[in-house]
Amino acid sequence: MGGDHGPEVILAGAQIALERHPEMRFILFGQEDVVRPVLARLPKLAARSVFHHCPVSVRMDDKPSQALRQGRHKSSMWKAIEAVKTGEADVAVSAGNTGALMAMAKFCLRTMANIERPAIAAIWPTLRGESIVLDVGATIGADSQQLIDFSVMGAAMARALFHIERPTVGLLNIGVEEVKGQDEVKEAGRLLKETPIAGLDYRGFVEGTDLGKGTVDVVVTEGFTGNIALKTAEGTAKQIASYLRAAMTRTWMAKIGYLFAKSAFDRLRDKMDPNKVNGGVFLGLNGVVIKSHGSADAEGTAAAIDVAHAMAANGLLAKIEADFGQVYTQVAPVTDAGELEASEPKEALQ
Template identity: 80%
Template sequence: MGGDHGPEVILAGAAIALERHPELRFALFGREDAVQPVLRKHPALKAVSTFHDCEIAVRMDDKPSQALRQGRHKSSMWKTIEAVKTGEADVAVSAGNTGALMAMAKFCLRTMANIERPAIAAVWPTVRGESVVLDVGATIGADSQQLVDFSMMGAAMARALFGVERPTVGLLNIGVEEVKGQDEIREAGRLLRETRFAGLAYHGFVEGDDLGKGTVDVVVTEGFTGNIALKTAEGTAKQIATYLRAAMSRTLLAKIGYFFAKGAFDQLRDRMDPRKVNGGVFLGLNGIVIKSHGGSDAEGTAAAIDVAHAMARSGLRGKIERDLQDFYLSVSQENAAKTVESVK
């Protein structure tokens, strides 16, 4: 029921995802009068879906507290998340109100041990392939320990997605020198550098241009900065695409040149298409939730479901839990060793 376009786009995207992954099964939550007429247009999807009628649909402009108070136990959003908690579903996907989705997910699923705040992780296209970037909107402001937790979770996601045994992790900063940046970032860098956790390779500080370069496998920042970076990148991609279209249609010679270079331009457009990397993963919860962009079309929705499929198959939640346990164990052991040394 969420997003700018509701069931029409959500179900069309699910139908595309089903073609890519025939093993998928869907539990659909929404108002029957809005969903069933659209679902009948996709017989293959209907055949592998169970439908749950819901009284309430959270609006895109609802405040998180209001949505949680009025939609708890009754809304399509809550019941979608609850399906993960009860084991009916392996992963929840929603294009709805981001704040409401995070509030309900945190309230329903709870955070993992040692995690104070969850994060939203996005897969970011780079010149070298792809990177994981987090947080892109869940936590506004973060202390040093939260940035370290994000690093652990991002590294686990990178291993699950990219098959990298020891992902490189960088902290987004205003410079690469250790003396630059806010106290929280410098302290997080010290913790990561001194702990020497086996599950990741700490690269150091990275700057904004490193996002596109693919300097590291995982870029860690707090949600305010991360969300601005994400929206800026999306806007830049659209801006460049607009410039290219205008340039290629300006003169007859340009149109002829475009005709001969069409294959290359199609490939460029495909690489720059923000729909291809739709799907933010909520990390740090006792269950997997995927946030699809509210303005996505069917192809973008399918991409978010692709991410959900990959996360469910990868055992991401278990990897994150093990990494966090191993990390805090290594920290406690190092602290104990330092205490013994100081006593000597």
């Protein structure tokens, strides 16, 4: 029921994903009078689906606290997450309200042992292929231990998605020099450098320009900075696409040149299309939840479901749990009182 287009696009995307992964089955949650007519036009998907009517849908402009109060136990979003908690589903996928989805996921699934804050990890197109960037909007701010947690979770996701044995990890900073940046980032870098972790290869600080280069497999930052970087990259991609369209239609010679170079421009368009790398993964919870872009089309929705399939098939949760079993015996910054540092979680970015 979520996103800009609702069931028409969500179900069409599910059918595309089903063609790629015919072993999948779907549990659909939504309002019957809206979903059933669309599902009837997609017989292959209907044959591999179970539908549950939910009387409540979370609106895209609902505040997370409001959605949690009014939608608990009755909304399609809650029911989808609850299916993961009970083991009925392996992954929940939603294109709905990001803040509400994170709030419900945290409340229903709870964070994993030793994890204080979850993170949203995004797949980022690069010159080398793809990287993972996190956190891109789950919470604002992060201390050194939380940045280490994000590094471990991001590396586990890279192993599950890219099949890299020891992914390279960098901390996003204003410079590569160790003396630069906020104290939390410098402390996290020091700890990662001094205490090697088997599941990742820490490469030090990276800058904003390294995001597109693909300098490392996993780029780690806190949610405020990560969300701005994500939205800036998406906006820049759309801006460049608009420039190209305008340039290719300005004169008859440009139009003729475009016809000769159409295949090259098509490849460029695919590279710059956010739909092709859709699917933000909520990491750090006792279950896997995928956030699809609200504006995603059917292909974009299918891409998010592809990510969900990869996370389940390659045992993301097991990889994270195994890595943290090692990390919390090696890396644990403490306060003067000898207790782990903590901070109050803040509401997810919209």
